Amino acid sequence: MTDQSTTSAPENPQTTGTQTAPSSDAVDTSKSGPIDTGTAEKTGATDTAAAPAGDGELQAFREKLAGGDEAILKQLGRYKSIDAISRGFREAYNTAKNGGAKLPVLSDKSSPEEVKAYREAMGIPEDPSAYPGDFREGYEATDADKAILGDFKAAMHARNVPPAAASAALEWYQDFATAQQQELDGNLAKVAKETQAALRNEWGGEYDGNIGAAQQLMTTHLGKEGFEGMMGLRLMDGSRLQDNIAFVKMMAQLGADYYGGNAIMNGDVETTAKTVQERIDELLSLRVSDPEKYKSDDVQQKITKLYTQRDKINARR
Numbered sequence: 001m002t003d004q005s006t007t008s009a010p011e012n013p014q015t016t017g018t019q020t021a022p023s024s025d026a027v028d029t030s031k032s033g034p035i036d037t038g039t040a041e042k043t044g045a046t047d048t049a050a051a052p053a054g055d056g057e058l059q060a061f062r063e064k065l066a067g068g069d070e071a072i073l074k075q076l077g078r079y080k081s082i083d084a085i086s087r088g089f090r091e092a093y094n095t096a097k098n099g100g101a102k103l104p105v106l107s108d109k110s111s112p113e114e115v116k117a118y119r120e121a122m123g124i125p126e127d128p129s130a131y132p133g134d135f136r137e138g139y140e141a142t143d144a145d146k147a148i149l150g151d152f153k154a155a156m157h158a159r160n161v162p163p164a165a166a167s168a169a170l171e172w173y174q175d176f177a178t179a180q181q182q183e184l185d186g187n188l189a190k191v192a193k194e195t196q197a198a199l200r201n202e203w204g205g206e207y208d209g210n211i212g213a214a215q216q217l218m219t220t221h222l223g224k225e226g227f228e229g230m231m232g233l234r235l236m237d238g239s240r241l242q243d244n245i246a247f248v249k250m251m252a253q254l255g256a257d258y259y260g261g262n263a264i265m266n267g268d269v270e271t272t273a274k275t276v277q278e279r280i281d282e283l284l285s286l287r288v289s290d291p292e293k294y295k296s297d298d299v300q301q302k303i304t305k306l307y308t309q310r311d312k313i314n315a316r317r
Contacts, residue, residue, distance in 0.1 A: 058082065106160060118160060128157035133167040139174050184238025191239035198245060213255025214248060257305075259312055280306045 061082060066073035079085040106118050118124075125131060131153040135141045141149075156166040200207045219227045231242035241247060283303050286294035293299060 061085075115160065122160070122162040124157065124160060124162060128154045131156060131166055132163050133170045136171075136174060139178065145177070184234070187238040188234075188240060188243070191237070192243040195243045195245045195248065199248065210252035210256065211248075213259055214251035215255075217255035217258055218251060257309075259309075276306055276310045280310065 058081070062073055062076040062079075062085075065076060065085070076085060079088055106115060110118070119126075129150070133153070135145065135149070152170065153166070156169070161169075199210075203210055215227070218230070222230060231240065233241040235241065235244065280303060283294070283299055283306070286299060
């Protein structure tokens, strides 16, 4: 039947001073047998659509719709008029059109039975590890990614998240992590290039010596693996510690002070030693030319520092 057959039924007219009897096409969902609505005893009833010519005609209509299916015929027996059957069809159509039956919904007050029914309806496995979903092929999962995958599935399971939704969330995470890593790697290359250019411009010919002094100092105290691990540390913006310009300049200065200059990093130990000795001799000459200045704290500190540098240089010969 179509909606047109239901909308063409006449409205219940009102008689003078008398209201028409209530419609008898209500659906009884608790019984399968006929219900006496009392319309036969009331006068003034004019709802001809809700009251067919007879029970035989209504039953014949039901049998025709059922097409020999006893289950459908029994279900149609719940409707007490042709108009009620038509409305039932329209409601079923609208329900199917809008997505069918409503899915079960959980709340904080849901009983264990309701939770179990929901899990079965949503296809949620009893074991969290049985959740479908793993890192897709080609995704370079980190150790941290691998460690949290089990926790992720357990969290989805505890919150009764359908497997399809959990898989979608995992897909989103992989897309997000990939894009973020690409951004960080791009910044690493950018900062490394900028730092090297800035230091070469500032240090000129001393660049290699300063870098060598910093590397030698750190390797001496940290070992090769410790040095490489420390310099490879990633900062929040994705760059490495070894590309932090302030850190590199600090370590270069410490290395140069420790080894008595950066020239020794280039193998020019003799030149460096000569330069240090010349500065020592220059300060020592103050003993004759300016005894008071020679005795000053500033000169004495410089001489002490130069003696230390000279000893370290001599130890490397």
